[in-house]
Amino acid sequence: MATIESGTEIKINVHDHHDHEHDHHHEESFISKYIFSQDHKMISRQFLITGIFWSFVGVLFSVLFRLQLAWPDESFPILETLLGKWAAGGKLAPNFYYALVTMHGTIMVFFVLTAGLSGTFSNLLIPLQIGARDMASPFLNMLSYWFFFLSGFIMLVSLFISTGPADGGWTAYPPLNALPQASSGSQFGMTLWLLSMAMFVVSSLLGGLNYITTILNMRTEGMTMMRLPLTIWAFFFTAVLGVLSFPVLLSGAILLLFDRHLGTSFYLSDIYIGGQPLTNAAGELLQGGSPILFQHLFWFLGHPEVYIIILPAMGMVSHVLATNSRKPIFGYSAMVMSILAITVLAFLVWAHHMFVSGLNPFIGSIFVLFTLLIAVPSAIKVFNWIGTIWRGNINFTPDTLFAIGFVSLFISGGLTGIYLGNSALDIPLHDTYFVVAHFHIVMGLAGGFGLFVGVYHWFPKMFNGRQMNNTMGYIHFWVTFVGSYLIFWPMHYMGMTGVPRRYFQFSNFETFNVYGELNVFITIAALVVFFAQFIFLINFIYSALYGPKIKTLNPYLSNTLEWTTPIEPGHGNWPGAIPPVYRGPYEYGKNGTDFVPQHLPDNAIWPKEEKETKTELA
């Protein structure tokens, strides 16, 4: 125990005399400090707050369409008040139901779980944990946020236009989403959707290139790659995935814009719609395009995208589990290798979303092989997390709770992927509620839990040393954890009955119309979980403004560099020199010492054992 204290002391000594003033003395204007800020910490806050805004919009939409699924015959006057003509008489119009579903998916996947999760924490943690003063290009970093903002703004506008927002699913498959005749959301709403996505791609490319460059070039002295915290490894491969796959989505979206507005037929062939064959300007039937091409382009991003969402969550979960179990992460290099394996395999599995699209069965079988193989590194990670808490000394702060919840969700949702990944089994399961259960548990919930892990854990670093209220954190966790299982677990059963997803109501089919009560149950659970998120929101806002401040630099007794910065780090992060690094990030409990910060040399921690350690190393 004595050594712990000396460790803390030394660290404080190192910084104390710089601590009181930031080294930037010039006055920053409101605009350059809060709006067009180039400080990665401020940009991270911007991503987070924008992400939280969108998460409430996205989840609200799901609550609205859940009302329809639970009580298809009921009318809700409040809906007409909120939505006007889209819910005339208090009942959602079918095309607006689909618009809500589409917007829910788009918002949650891209704005909340990509920008809100990876954008926030890559920005916050990369410079702080690798020991850099800022990103490689603070300016591009700022642009990255503002393109995201613009993307969100365009999407927001699309909610209010008279023909309604895009309503053809977040996957935007043509021809439905190419032909304005096919659906009201395929009119101007879809154009805006595509523009919004294009802006989003620009944002994530600017961000991703910056993250990669920063991690590769700006690590502090001694911070070798194998001493990086697992968070950084995760952000690194997330950025690699994004940089290599988002451009493909962009090209897919641009071709779709061409088909919509310039009369090309990349995705269109042999179509008869609106009472006539679809022809080009010369009156010839459009032929030769392939809707399946779009699916390839979309899922070449779409699958890596799901790992873009989950890798940062995995990184933060690993980090928090090790820190709060006071144990090294189990199998650090296995963890790094499994992220690498996931990254590589993530590019080789996209067609598992297309097993019944008319894909060549032989090609399908190759994708089965890679898809099931990706379960192996995923399993390795789970075993390592469990190994990490084994014989630990776990402190149940809210971030730990969410991290443990994450592991459970990832197991539950990952295992159903094994069913879906086997093409033959996917025939009955594809596009049913089984898939809805799978991806919400493994990506939606797990990704969301990752976000909460990050917010609860790094809140003091983000908001000037203020802490969140733990009691509210506990209530938030337990309601969310139990509630989300209650929402999504039963959907497997609906899938076993073959109930298709994206159905406005089930009463047209005897086969599917057997879950009336269960649908009510699910909606009630969804309402409870939705309102529980306000506990988080209140806690977040109140704590950011008035929360009690941490009294020491390093409240979790953590090893990593972000806790060596002042409680309120200025632009540039460290007032003095950036500390060099002497060791890996997870040396908890080594030689009986509770924690061994990365920036302390051996002789500062074990002065008496210095010789022993040296001989050990040699």
Add this chain to the structure above:
Amino acid sequence: MLTTFLGLSIIALVLVIVFQIAKANELVASLKGEEVVINRNRINAMLFLLFLIFGMIGAVWSTFHYAPKFLPVPSSEHGVWLRNMFFWTLVATVPVFIVTHIALFIFTFQYKHDGTRSAYYFPGSNRLELIWTAIPAVVMILLVYEGMRSWYKITGPAPKEAMVVEATGQQFFWTLRYGGADNKTGKKSVKLINGDNALGLDWEDKDNHDDFIADELHLKVNQPVLVKISAIDVLHSFYLPHFRVKMDAVPGIPTQFWFTPTKTTKQMREELNNPNFNYELACAELCGQAHFNMRKVVVVEEEAEFNQWLAKQEPAYAKMKASSNATPDSGTTGNTQQN
């Protein structure tokens, strides 16, 4: 309106109460320090243990509770293979689900920080990593092998004796065309679509002359059927849940699926004890605002009944001729490219 307002007020009130209690609670905690931390660890660890116990009970209970609603034993030959595959996948995954969850929550419970113990320094074990890489890898390979055996049989060429039916998806209904006496569906083109000719059949192709359009999907039991699937506007997906059949309908790219129905509608009605039971055809790919409403009834029957039904069907060509005697010669020109 009033109830909504009341409901929201109550929720707001609950939130305010939670907030106030939580604030007070944290204040006390910050005064008491370590003691509260340990107490909270105990409570949360206990809750995880309860979650494990009640979660497992709930999962088992609800599975048995809802099992009667699951699709009945598949009514097709390949459906039964898929059912077996599902079973083997359960065998591979359920134990993993249970063991990992027990480990996760038992460790959570047991290794809470309670002031009496400290963490055991253990940064990993290559041997363990090797074991838990190799075992899943082998299991996955076995599942892939099992899956591929069924997959290739299902997607392989249809038997020659298969009856040919064509399903065309369109917003928002299916059109079913039978190959007729020659068991061949003739050429068609969207350019030829008009009032008399909803599918755009090319009357110059003699194969079309005996084709007929049916408003229910009638199938002969134990007779393989090859469904040729297409769409003329947006994507749809030909979906027969009871037969475990699903295949997208893609404009411009014909797809197909063959299968063998093994149980008649009558047998199913008896088996399920439901005299109103019907097999259904649905759409499984979002195709627009009435996607949820693309239903057709499917009837599987014995040969004799099927033939009776068949005798009543009138070829589309004959129908067209009958009406075009009034307005002669419609839609016989143009290139054709699909069949």
